[in-house]
Amino acid sequence: MKKILIIDDEVNVALLLSKFLTRNGFDVTTASTGSIGMEYLKNGDFNLVLCDFRLEDTDGREMLKNIKTQYPKTGVIIITGYSDIKMAVELIKMGAYDYITKPLYPDEILNTITKAIETHYALVEDKAVPASNDKSSRESKKQVFANEFVTGTSKVSKELTRQIELVAPTNYSVIILGESGTGKESVAKSIHLNSPRYNQPFIAMDCGSLTKELAASEFFGHEKGSFTGALYTKIGHFEMANGGTLFLDEVGNLSYEIQAALLRTVQERKVKRIGSTKEINLDVRIIIATNENLQDGIQKGKFREDLYHRFNEFSIFIPPLRERGNDIMLLADHFLKIANHELGRNVSSFSPEVVESFMSYRWQGNIREMKNVVRRATLLTEGTEITMKALPLEISNFKMPVFDYAPVAEMQEIRENRHDLKNAALEAEYETILKVLREVNFNKTRAAEILNIDRKTLYNKMKAINIK
Numbered sequence: 001m002k003k004i005l006i007i008d009d010e011v012n013v014a015l016l017l018s019k020f021l022t023r024n025g026f027d028v029t030t031a032s033t034g035s036i037g038m039e040y041l042k043n044g045d046f047n048l049v050l051c052d053f054r055l056e057d058t059d060g061r062e063m064l065k066n067i068k069t070q071y072p073k074t075g076v077i078i079i080t081g082y083s084d085i086k087m088a089v090e091l092i093k094m095g096a097y098d099y100i101t102k103p104l105y106p107d108e109i110l111n112t113i114t115k116a117i118e119t120h121y122a123l124v125e126d127k128a129v130p131a132s133n134d135k136s137s138r139e140s141k142k143q144v145f146a147n148e149f150v151t152g153t154s155k156v157s158k159e160l161t162r163q164i165e166l167v168a169p170t171n172y173s174v175i176i177l178g179e180s181g182t183g184k185e186s187v188a189k190s191i192h193l194n195s196p197r198y199n200q201p202f203i204a205m206d207c208g209s210l211t212k213e214l215a216a217s218e219f220f221g222h223e224k225g226s227f228t229g230a231l232y233t234k235i236g237h238f239e240m241a242n243g244g245t246l247f248l249d250e251v252g253n254l255s256y257e258i259q260a261a262l263l264r265t266v267q268e269r270k271v272k273r274i275g276s277t278k279e280i281n282l283d284v285r286i287i288i289a290t291n292e293n294l295q296d297g298i299q300k301g302k303f304r305e306d307l308y309h310r311f312n313e314f315s316i317f318i319p320p321l322r323e324r325g326n327d328i329m330l331l332a333d334h335f336l337k338i339a340n341h342e343l344g345r346n347v348s349s350f351s352p353e354v355v356e357s358f359m360s361y362r363w364q365g366n367i368r369e370m371k372n373v374v375r376r377a378t379l380l381t382e383g384t385e386i387t388m389k390a391l392p393l394e395i396s397n398f399k400m401p402v403f404d405y406a407p408v409a410e411m412q413e414i415r416e417n418r419h420d421l422k423n424a425a426l427e428a429e430y431e432t433i434l435k436v437l438r439e440v441n442f443n444k445t446r447a448a449e450i451l452n453i454d455r456k457t458l459y460n461k462m463k464a465i466n467i468k
């Protein structure tokens with residue numbers, strides 16, 4: 001169980017937070033002063049400290065300095081009652097993982113904590129990494145991420161790495177496309193960490209869960225009292241990311257109005273908090289991710305074409321896990337190592353049957369699904385080898401469909417001759433058919449219906465383009 005220490009002299013806040021986090025599976029300790037907090041830290045390996053900025057006996061800056069020097073492996077999130085971007089940046093430079101302002105929103109906190117802890121694991125794993133002061137802490141974050149991120153050796157991975165290296169040093173906006181769980185956010189972070197902005201903030205924002213009412217203030221921030229319920233000044237994500245990178249996940253879900261406001265901000269490179277007249281200059285690189293087809297959204301009038309073109313200065317497609325060949329077991333080994341560490345186990349390998357089923361399974365949830373499967377299997381394994389018994393039924397019972405995709409080499413040939421109109425048409429057809437087949441789990445009757453052709457034509461086409 002992950003251990004969290006809350007240091008806050010407002011007993012009610014600490015209590016509520018503690019209850020909420022305990023319900024969400026954390027082992028929580030609370031302290032009402034900085035010195036009590038430091039006492040607790042001496043005796044326990046805390047993964048994370050949530051520390052209020054204003055304490056009776058000290059302040060967040062001092063606490064952060066002490067914790068980072070004495071317990072470099074423990075993550076620190078500072079909570080404050082008011083927004084001050086300069087201070088936020090300063091604290092982050094000093095090694096705070098993040099900075100949150102009151103009022104505290106449960107989902108936001110949980111999200112931040114989960115992410116912080118994910119980063120933190122790697123810190124625990126890599127004992128050689130010091131995390132003492134600002135610059136070296138940023139360097140170490142970069143190093144930690146490099147250790148966490150499996151680059152892969154398959155052909156598609158090499159291409160992915162090449163594209164990341166190509167676009168990272170520029171200021172281009174990037175669209176990252178890929179099915180759910182393929183690693184879009186990880187690739188965005190990798191771009192950020194390989195860019196000259198790496199020691200500035202990387203702010204991720206999940207647009208999919210934004211309500212219409214909250215979206216504007218999340219993006220642009222608001223001044224205290226600018227609308228009913230705006231009890232505190234709030235810094236928007238653009239401002240938080242200033243100097244660094246703003247990663248927008250699931251942009252396809254944003255309302256048309258907010259898209260217009262986004263376009264304005266991106267074009268003018270300036271932001272105004274709601275209720276304020278002061279314009280703040282922005283230097284933010286934008287990376288967006290989507291697992292929907294934005295072109296479709298444009299056609300249906302749901303997504304603004306001008307905004308799409310602003311974002312689409314460069315695009316990267318992350319292939320689904322099932323198409324990543326050798327990477328599959330590389331990733332599985334990596335997750336096994338992490339799971340062993342987290343769970344205190346000593347599982348060293350996967351049985352040959354497990355390897356075989358990992359290689360042929362469909363992995364609809366991609367890398368995220370695999371990470372969970374390996375973790376669960378490690379937990380269930382008593383000995384040193386993961387066997388079929390430890391896999392969930394959907395994997396151990398999984399049978400390969402009778403047909404599969406065209407051999408890579410053949411598609412490659414079509415791709416290389418893409419200016420030949422016949423090949424271009426063939427490729428488009430291939431992609432569409434494959435996409436629909438996957439969507440319906442290879443049910444040919446359903447696929448034929450969606451494609452608006454009869455089953456026989458579908459069979460013929462599958463044969464012609466070599467989907468066996």
Ligand SMILES: Nc1ncnc2c1ncn2[C@@H]1O[C@H](COP(=O)(O)OP(=O)(O)OP(=O)(O)O)[C@@H](O)[C@H]1O
Pocket residue numbers: 148149150151178179180181182183184185186187249289291334367368371
């Ligand atoms: N190359 C990689 N090496 C190691 N772990 C990875 C890699 N890519 C992704 N992961 C892990 O897989 C999980 C899913 O990755 P991520 O959140 O980046 O995917 P996503 O495409 O943004 O997912 P979603 O579509 O659900 O938003 C995370 O736990 C991440 O740490």
Ligand SMILES: [Mg+2]
Pocket residue numbers: 184185249289
């Ligand atoms: Mg994501």
